[in-house]
Each structure stands twice: as structure tokens, then as C-alpha cells.
Amino acid sequence: MASPEHELDPVLDKDGVRLTVDDAIATVTLANPAKRNAQSPALWRALTEAGRLLPGSVRVVLLRAEGKSFSAGLDRQAFTPEGFDGEPSFIDLARGGDAELDATIAEYQEAFTWWRRNDIVSVAAVQGHAIGAGFQLALACDLRVVADDVQFAMRETSLGLVPDLTxxxxxxxxxxxxxxxxxxxxxxxxxxxxxxxxxxANVAVPLDQLDATARDLAGALLAAPRDAVIETKALLRGAQGRSYEEQRTAERAAQARRLRDLAGTGD
Known part of the structure; x- marks a missing residue:
């Protein structure tokens, strides 16, 4: 699938992750189609770095993948005694202390958390297989556009594990x-x-329309004023953790900030 991102110089291009920025829209591409965009600690660190490198101008982040599969999940090399070059194997991690194991998993999770930031809206364009860690990466985004060939599957439990990437x-x-x-x-x-x-998913489209549909959605997300989008996203994200009365209070506080800002009386 061709994408306008190829016309831009990448801000980041390493370990199967490419980041490009076009004004208010950033595109993060999983760029290892030969391995069906299988995931590894190195890829997770690159995703974390992509989040840190986003310029302040970015309002929407598109997540897409090259090839037939969005992501086949965790690279099975992780389960071998050797693991990945320069990385502790999962077996080595399991033999370590509780604090070390917890800290390592927390580091891996960072690749999946920044997509929820209130100052951006993230959109995943998903085709083919999105398995395990691939499914969880799609879930990390605010919105999902899928191709008609998509297959989501959470396989961790079947392997004796749990989904732990947020x-x-x-x-x-x-x-x-x-x-x-x-x-x-x-x-x-x-x-x-x-x-x-x-x-x-928000919408399913034919595979050849996936990138264009995701970019059209990104453009539509830019129509509303940025500060109003930030406040609205924060309200909606917090709604599940609040009671009805607490949500009413949060709405009033958010609206007061917006009215003062629009009237030019804010701090």
C-alpha cells in the first residue's frame, strides 16, 4: 500500500519502525513486512522513541504497517533460550528478581502508552493479521480503521501467558x-x-482503500480547535473511572476553561 509518508524524510527509521511528520499529522509505520512486522524489545524501544520525537505541531498520529499483516505479534525468537542478540531472553528474565522483571515489562509497555496522550488523537490502520502484541498495539490507539481482510486475535493465554502490553x-x-x-x-x-x-473498529473498508480512509479520518479530526479536542478526549477517557456526578463536575470544569479561553479571560 503506497502512502504519502514515503515522500517525506523520516524523523526516525530504525528497528522496523519509521516515523514521518507532515505538519499536524505524524505517521508511524511498522516497516518489516518480511517478518510480518513481528515485534521485539528493539521495536518497542523504537516505538517509544517515536512518541518522544513527536513535534508539538502534531495533532493526529496514524499507525500503519507495510505488507500483508499489520503485526503477527511477538517474534517467536523471544521464546528461544538464546532470545534476541544483545537482549536477555524471556527465560533469563523469568529467572531474575521480581523487581527486575516488573521493570522490564513496564519498559516494554511504554511503547503502547503514549498513543493515549490527550494532546494527540491516534488512528490505527489495520490489515491482515493483528495477533497478540499486534492486537494490543492497535488497541493502544484511540480509533481503528480496518481492512476487510483483518483478523484480530489475542493468543497470549493460549501460550500460557496473559496480554500484558496494556x-x-x-x-x-x-x-x-x-x-x-x-x-x-x-x-x-x-x-x-x-x-x-x-x-x-470504527469502520471497515476494502484493503486498497485502507490508507486513504485513515488519512481522510485524520483530516476530519483536525477540523475542530485543538484545545477543544484535548479537553473532549480527556473527558471521554476519564468517564469510565468517574461516577455520573463526578463526570458532570468534570464537564463543568472543562467547559469553564473553554469559555474563559474563548472569551480571552483565561490565565
Missing amino acids: GTHPLVGLVGYARALEMCVTGRAVTAEESVQSGL
């Missing part, structure tokens, strides 16, 4: 506890049609 919270929020539990424990594939019906 995917469980958004998954339950999107589809509910019962459906999330069933998806995770069975590890089954979720199609484009079901992903839209269940709330996982």
Missing part, C-alpha cells in the same frame, strides 16, 4: 468483560465485520 483495559472498555474474556481465552480470530459490530 491491551486488556481498552479491550474490556470497547467490547465488555464477557466478550473480552471469550476472545482472550479462546484466542480466536475476530473478523472485520465483528470488529465493527463489537466496537473494536
Whole structure:
């Protein structure tokens, strides 16, 4: 799938991750199609770095992937005794102390957290397989546009593990506890049609329309004033953790800030 990002000089291009910036829109591309964009600690560090390198002008971040698969999940080399070159193997990590293991997983999770920042809106364009860590990376974004060949699957539990890359919270929020539990424990594939019906995806389109649809959505997201988008995203993200009365209070406070800003009376 061709993308306008190829016309831009990359801000970052390493370890299967490429970042380009076009004014208010940044594009993060998983760029290792030969390995179906399988994930590794090096890729996660590159994703974390991409988030840190975003200029302040960026309002929307598009996440896309080259090749037939969005991401086939964790590179199976992680489960070998050797692991990745220059990295502790998962077996070595398991034999270490609790604090070290927790800190390592927390570092990996950083690649999946910055997409939720209130000052940006993130959109994942997902085609083909989005398995395990790939599914969780798509879930890290605010919105998902999927191709009609998409197959989401959470395979960690089937491997004796759990989804630990921040995917469980958004998954339950999107589809509910019962459906999330069933998806995770069975590890089954979720199609484009079901992903839209269940709330996982905003829209499904033919594969050859995926990039264009995602970019059109990005453009539409730029229409509203930035500060109003930031306040609205913060309100909606916090809604699940607040009571009805607490949300009313948060709405009033946010609106007061917007009115004062528009009237030129803010601090």
C-alpha cells in the first residue's frame, strides 16, 4: 500500500519502525513486512522513541504497517533460550528478581502508552493479521480503521501467558468483560465485520482503500480547535473511572476553561 509518508524524510527509521511528520499529522509505520512486522524489545524501544520525537505541531498520529499483516505479534525468537542478540531472553528474565522483571515489562509497555496522550488523537490502520502484541498495539490507539481482510486475535493465554502490553483495559472498555474474556481465552480470530459490530473498529473498508480512509479520518479530526479536542478526549477517557456526578463536575470544569479561553479571560 503506497502512502504519502514515503515522500517525506523520516524523523526516525530504525528497528522496523519509521516515523514521518507532515505538519499536524505524524505517521508511524511498522516497516518489516518480511517478518510480518513481528515485534521485539528493539521495536518497542523504537516505538517509544517515536512518541518522544513527536513535534508539538502534531495533532493526529496514524499507525500503519507495510505488507500483508499489520503485526503477527511477538517474534517467536523471544521464546528461544538464546532470545534476541544483545537482549536477555524471556527465560533469563523469568529467572531474575521480581523487581527486575516488573521493570522490564513496564519498559516494554511504554511503547503502547503514549498513543493515549490527550494532546494527540491516534488512528490505527489495520490489515491482515493483528495477533497478540499486534492486537494490543492497535488497541493502544484511540480509533481503528480496518481492512476487510483483518483478523484480530489475542493468543497470549493460549501460550500460557496473559496480554500484558496494556491491551486488556481498552479491550474490556470497547467490547465488555464477557466478550473480552471469550476472545482472550479462546484466542480466536475476530473478523472485520465483528470488529465493527463489537466496537473494536470504527469502520471497515476494502484493503486498497485502507490508507486513504485513515488519512481522510485524520483530516476530519483536525477540523475542530485543538484545545477543544484535548479537553473532549480527556473527558471521554476519564468517564469510565468517574461516577455520573463526578463526570458532570468534570464537564463543568472543562467547559469553564473553554469559555474563559474563548472569551480571552483565561490565565
